Amino acid sequence: MPYIAIVDDEEPVRKxxxxxxxxxxxxxxxxxxxxxxxxxxxxxxxxxLVLDLHMPGMSGLQVLQxxxxxxxxxxxxxxxxxxxxxxREQCLAAGASAYLRKPLDERxxxxxxxxxxxxxxxxxxR
Amino acid sequence: xxxxxxxxxxxxxxxxRLPSWLPAALAVAVGYYLxxxxxFALTLKPHPISTLWPPNALLAAALLLAQTRSxxxxxxxxxxxxxxxxxxSGVPTAMVLGWYVSxxxxxxxxxxxxxxxxxGPLRLDSLRNAAIFLLGTALAAPLVSxxxxxxxxxxxxxxxxxxxxxxxxxxxxxxxxxxTIVPLIVTWAAVATSTPHETRPxxxxxxxxxxxxxxLVCVLVFDLPHREAHASPAVYYAPLPFLLWxxxxxxxxxxxxxxxxxxxxxxxxxxxxxxxxxxxxxxTAREMQLFLTAATVPMLLLSVAxxxxxxVEREAREQRxxxxxxxxxxxxxELSGGIAHQLNQPLTAILSNAQAAQHYLANKNADxxxxxxxxxxxxxxxxxxxxxxxxLRALFKRGEAHFETLDPNRLVREVLALAQGDLAxxxxxxxxxxxxxxxEVRADRVQLExxxxxxVVNAAEAMRACPPKDRLLIVQSTATAxxxxxxxxxxxxxxxxxxxxxxxxxxxxxxxxLGLGLSISKSIVTAHGGRLRxxxxxxxxxxxxxxxxxxxxx
Numbered sequence: 053m054p055y056i057a058i059v060d061d062e063e064p065v066r067k068x069x070x071x072x073x074x075x076x077x078x079x080x081x082x083x084x085x086x087x088x089x090x091x092x093x094x095x096x097x098x099x100x101l102v103l104d105l106h107m108p109g110m111s112g113l114q115v116l117q118x119x120x121x122x123x124x125x126x127x128x129x130x131x132x133x134x135x136x137x138x139x140r141e142q143c144l145a146a147g148a149s150a151y152l153r154k155p156l157d158e159r160x161x162x163x164x165x166x167x168x169x170x171x172x173x174x175x176x177x178r
Numbered sequence: 179x180x181x182x183x184x185x186x187x188x189x190x191x192x193x194x195r196l197p198s199w200l201p202a203a204l205a206v207a208v209g210y211y212l213x214x215x216x217x218f219a220l221t222l223k224p225h226p227i228s229t230l231w232p233p234n235a236l237l238a239a240a241l242l243l244a245q246t247r248s249x250x251x252x253x254x255x256x257x258x259x260x261x262x263x264x265x266x267s268g269v270p271t272a273m274v275l276g277w278y279v280s281x282x283x284x285x286x287x288x289x290x291x292x293x294x295x296x297x298g299p300l301r302l303d304s305l306r307n308a309a310i311f312l313l314g315t316a317l318a319a320p321l322v323s324x325x326x327x328x329x330x331x332x333x334x335x336x337x338x339x340x341x342x343x344x345x346x347x348x349x350x351x352x353x354x355x356x357x358t359i360v361p362l363i364v365t366w367a368a369v370a371t372s373t374p375h376e377t378r379p380x381x382x383x384x385x386x387x388x389x390x391x392x393x394l395v396c397v398l399v400f401d402l403p404h405r406e407a408h409a410s411p412a413v414y415y416a417p418l419p420f421l422l423w424x425x426x427x428x429x430x431x432x433x434x435x436x437x438x439x440x441x442x443x444x445x446x447x448x449x450x451x452x453x454x455x456x457x458x459x460x461x462t463a464r465e466m467q468l469f470l471t472a473a474t475v476p477m478l479l480l481s482v483a484x485x486x487x488x489x490v491e492r493e494a495r496e497q498r499x500x501x502x503x504x505x506x507x508x509x510x511x512e513l514s515g516g517i518a519h520q521l522n523q524p525l526t527a528i529l530s531n532a533q534a535a536q537h538y539l540a541n542k543n544a545d546x547x548x549x550x551x552x553x554x555x556x557x558x559x560x561x562x563x564x565x566x567x568x569x570l571r572a573l574f575k576r577g578e579a580h581f582e583t584l585d586p587n588r589l590v591r592e593v594l595a596l597a598q599g600d601l602a603x604x605x606x607x608x609x610x611x612x613x614x615x616x617x618e619v620r621a622d623r624v625q626l627e628x629x630x631x632x633x634v635v636n637a638a639e640a641m642r643a644c645p646p647k648d649r650l651l652i653v654q655s656t657a658t659a660x661x662x663x664x665x666x667x668x669x670x671x672x673x674x675x676x677x678x679x680x681x682x683x684x685x686x687x688x689x690x691x692l693g694l695g696l697s698i699s700k701s702i703v704t705a706h707g708g709r710l711r712x713x714x715x716x717x718x719x720x721x722x723x724x725x726x727x728x729x730x731x732x
Binding site: 067108131 | 515516518519520522523524525526527528529530531533534535537538541552555558559562599601602603604605606607608646647649
């Protein structure tokens with residue numbers, strides 16, 4: 053079963069996403085901050101990361117930069133409740149594989165996750 | 179088939195045929211006749227000239243209020259009333275017609291001079307208009323018409339008075355009439371046509387007290403048998419406090435009070451009562467005319483000046499209110515991204531929860547306990563979204579200030595809840611350091627929220643260039659003797675100008691800023707009896723301190 057990590061500073065959102073992914077047959081774990089996730093990912097690396105953009109302390113963009121700095125090619129779906137015109141490009145340039153606006157379209161989210169989950173093993177074998 | 183027109187249409191059709199000046203013309207005819215009767219009643223027999231001759235002034239007032247193109251109809255409407263009133267008194271027809279011409283001439287000159295300088299119906303709401311009225315209608319018109327009038331009397335050979343004596347008597351009589359009648363009609367017409375706004379019962383009571391007091395004093399001074407022992411000139415000042423009181427209530431009240439005193443004074447003299455009686459009719463009339471004119475002109479000007487000042491102040495207040503609202507709406511516009519964030523978060527929770535529940539139900543592995551937990555979370559998220567909207571609604575509204583007792587800490591929490599979305603999208607962490615059990619304040623909630631929100635938004639903007647780990651907003655509340663303080667502290671770049679300049683209108687560092695936020699915030703805090711101060715912090719950042727008077731603890 054693919055393992056998905058969720059990072060969002062807002063508890064109700066975190067909880068709801070974890071439920072949705074679990075109900076869709078995925079294994080999901082959620083984290084309240086980028087820092088919490090980065091620490092935990094050292095122990096168990098998820099197949100895909102669902103990452104909120106606007107968070108106090110460490111933003112989603114910084115998490116992407118940290119992952120890149122650590123040469124961790126982790127498929128990441130960035131989600132955000134508010135964005136500016138250039139945000140999408142910034143995230144994709146920083147290594148995000150998909151960029152979705154909240155409230156999340158369930159199909160788009162699951163498609164983005166499954167596309168990455170399927171693709172990532174191939175990439176790893178290359 | 180629509181063979182029967184509705185009665186309402188018929189009425190409308192009939193009404194449309196009536197010229198618009200007709201009601202005014204009828205009012206002038208009736209008013210002119212009554213004014214003439216009043217003029218006769220105020221005549222000191224056997225002196226033929228009334229102390230105050232109101233018909234000319236009534237006609238002038240009608241012209242001043244009417245459109246210029248209906249002036250001729252109004253003048254014509256006065257003719258039957260004039261004939262009816264004057265022919266009863268046994269005056270030759272040629273003299274009656276001559277007076278009609280001179281009366282109309284006076285009204286026409288007075289109205290034309292005013293119309294040349296003041297557009298539309300005359301309103302005695304500015305010193306400029308009052309001055310034009312005094313010089314044109316109350317001085318120039320009687321002056322010209324008095325010469326014409328006296329000349330006509332001589333030409334026709336009515337009576338045996340000397341020409342200059344006639345001119346002088348007519349002039350003062352007409353001046354006093356213009357001064358008394360025209361302001362009365364013009365100001366009450368303005369009251370009648372103004373947008374009705376709530377008049378408080380206290381205002382009625384005040385007017386009743388004023389006019390009762392004035393009537394009483396006028397009767398005591400002017401309408402009782404005159405005794406030499408009471409002849410001190412001081413008694414003439416007895417109505418003065420009431421006239422000043424009336425002037426403070428506005429031009430309509432002032433004109434009414436002056437008219438009341440004028441009628442009471444002349445009525446007394448006509449009946450041989452009061453301090454003006456006991457001389458020749460000419461002397462009595464002249465003394466009264468001088469006394470009443472000297473009282474009326476300054477009182478009228480005073481009432482107009484006071485009304486003009488209070489109107490200017492009212493307009494300035496209204497402008498300030500609009501500006502405050504405008505700046506609030508502009509600030510909410512700046513917050514719109516944050517508000518979108520704040521609404522999208524609960525919407526995301528609601529949607530994803532609901533879809534999770536759909537999956538559980540579709541897979542037939544729905545645990546009722548889990549479903550009820552999901553539903554509870556949906557309800558909570560929905561309420562949160564509702565609270566955001568509720569918090570915004572009051573800020574968007576435009577309304578009068580409404581003072582209530584407020585808990586400063588609660589206000590801080592509400593404002594931070596409103597700004598939460600904006601702060602989150604900017605990656606700003608908030609530290610609330612609120613002193614528990616603060617005393618309450620008496621304030622307008624919306625205005626104070628506007629101040630705090632403005633400070634929070636400014637602080638957030640000031641930290642735009644900060645490294646993310648330094649983006650910390652501190653909101654502190656404390657209390658000292660009789661005061662509460664709310665301090666909004668950022669770690670931004672501080673400000674480079676003096677604190678005074680910071681609070682000036684139109685000073686801004688934001689590209690899209692109006693530069694009104696801090697200036698309006700300061701005036702709001704000052705209006706609440708408090709102070710708003712700004713300081714730069716050592717090690718970077720600014721602190722804005724709101725100090726407000728605290729209510730005594732219960």
